[in-house]
Amino acid sequence: MQRFLVLGGTGFIGRHFCEKASELECRLTVLTRRSDSAKAVQTLPWVDVIVGDAHDEATLNRLVAGHDAVVNLVAILHGSEAAFHRVHVALVEKLVRACQTSGVRRVLHVSALGAAPDAPSMYQRSKAQGEAVLTASGLDVALLRPSVVFGAGDQFLNLFAKLQAVFPVMPLAGAKTRFQPVWVEDVAQAMVELLQRLVRGTLTVGAGRVFEACGPDVFTLADLVRLAGRYAGHPRPILPLPAALARLQALLMEFAPGKTLMSRDNLDSMRVDNVATGKVAGLLALGISASALETIAPSYLQAVDSDPMLKRRRSAGRF
Numbered sequence: 635m636q637r638f639l640v641l642g643g644t645g646f647i648g649r650h651f652c653e654k655a656s657e658l659e660c661r662l663t664v665l666t667r668r669s670d671s672a673k674a675v676q677t678l679p680w681v682d683v684i685v686g687d688a689h690d691e692a693t694l695n696r697l698v699a700g701h702d703a704v705v706n707l708v709a710i711l712h713g714s715e716a717a718f719h720r721v722h723v724a725l726v727e728k729l730v731r732a733c734q735t736s737g738v739r740r741v742l743h744v745s746a747l748g749a750a751p752d753a754p755s756m757y758q759r760s761k762a763q764g765e766a767v768l769t770a771s772g773l774d775v776a777l778l779r780p781s782v783v784f785g786a787g788d789q790f791l792n793l794f795a796k797l798q799a800v801f802p803v804m805p806l807a808g809a810k811t812r813f814q815p816v817w818v819e820d821v822a823q824a825m826v827e828l829l830q831r832l833v834r835g836t837l838t839v840g841a842g843r844v845f846e847a848c849g850p851d852v853f854t855l856a857d858l859v860r861l862a863g864r865y866a867g868h869p870r871p872i873l874p875l876p877a878a879l880a881r882l883q884a885l886l887m888e889f890a891p892g893k894t895l896m897s898r899d900n901l902d903s904m905r906v907d908n909v910a911t912g913k914v915a916g917l918l919a920l921g922i923s924a925s926a927l928e929t930i931a932p933s934y935l936q937a938v939d940s941d942p943m944l945k946r947r948r949s950a951g952r953f
């Protein structure tokens with residue numbers, strides 16, 4: 635039986651991947667910083683959860699050893715340049731060293747569509763640096779680059795649905811930016827396929843190891859917000875924000891208390907469309923016919939209105 639170490643396995647995509655990995659007849663070791671985050675995966679019989687710090691090289695070395703491959707999904711969406719470097723680059727460097735030390739050769743790394751050294755955002759540039767570290771490592775690497783990912787529990791369509799359940803209008807930055815949203819189950823399936831190919835050694839060298847994960851349709855952000863509102867039963871007028879106001883909104887949201895929903899770096903990333911380049915293979919090359927957003931999103935966004943936290947906040951007059 636194959637054993638895979640999963641970093642970031644408790645997150646949105648990681649949880650779906652861990653479930654889907656039952657198809658692999660494998661054991662997964664999922665590393666998390668907090669056992670609380672692992673609730674959704676720890677009941678899966680093929681998953682062992684370990685609490686620890688992936689940034690600690692001794693921990694990483696000890697954990698990598700004895701596995702047949704490592705899956706890396708660790709990422710942050712907001713932070714300083716140093717924070718992005720620590721999570722998207724330095725951690726990958728540590729992972730490469732741990733793999734080299736313990737003789738584990740296979741790594742499946744989930745990057746992001748738009749990762750490029752000259753990309754407009756720190757997130758995308760640091761993702762490109764992480765990819766470059768892996769590509770230069772000499773390890774047996776597969777890279778998956780999803781566009782924005784939707785599905786039950788996403789932080790994207792759900793957020794726009796919840797905002798529209800509370801606010802009468804939607805002031806929107808980056809309204810015209812185009813995305814090619816991909817269903818989380820299709821991303822998880824792509825990861826399973828890539829792991830199988832890594833294990834069998836059937837991936838070709840160079841660009842044959844890089845895959846874009848995109849859905850069948852392209853939408854502007856305004857289209858997506860409109861759909862999220864409609865599916866959740868609260869469609870609101872969208873107010874596209876001019877650049878200066880969009881920046882001010884992002885700045886205020888960075889410093890607002892609670893979880894960061896939007897940052898200036900997010901805004902920067904929306905200066906380029908997030909759609910398949912076609913320069914590398916896509917999901918079809920992995921035998922996956924991507925599902926359309928319109929067939930999946932209504933089912934889980936309809937539940938947004940009955941979210942008890944949202945109801946409490948709405949009745950208290952705040953989101």
Ligand SMILES: NC(=O)c1ccc[n+]([C@@H]2O[C@H](COP(=O)([O-])OP(=O)(O)OC[C@H]3O[C@@H](n4cnc5c(N)ncnc54)[C@H](OP(=O)(O)O)[C@@H]3O)[C@@H](O)[C@H]2O)c1
Nearest residue numbers: 642643644645646647666667671707708709746780782783
């Ligand atoms: N979701 C999307 O729309 C999307 C689109 C394109 C690309 N991606 C990429 O797909 C991957 C997974 O994304 P996701 O949406 O599933 O992410 P997520 O839900 O935010 O999960 C992130 C995971 O990383 C771990 N993590 C976060 N910060 C960390 C830190 N500072 N140190 C160590 N571990 C940390 C968390 O583990 P614990 O909290 O359990 O420790 C969690 O399991 C990422 O590489 C992301 O860039 C996602």
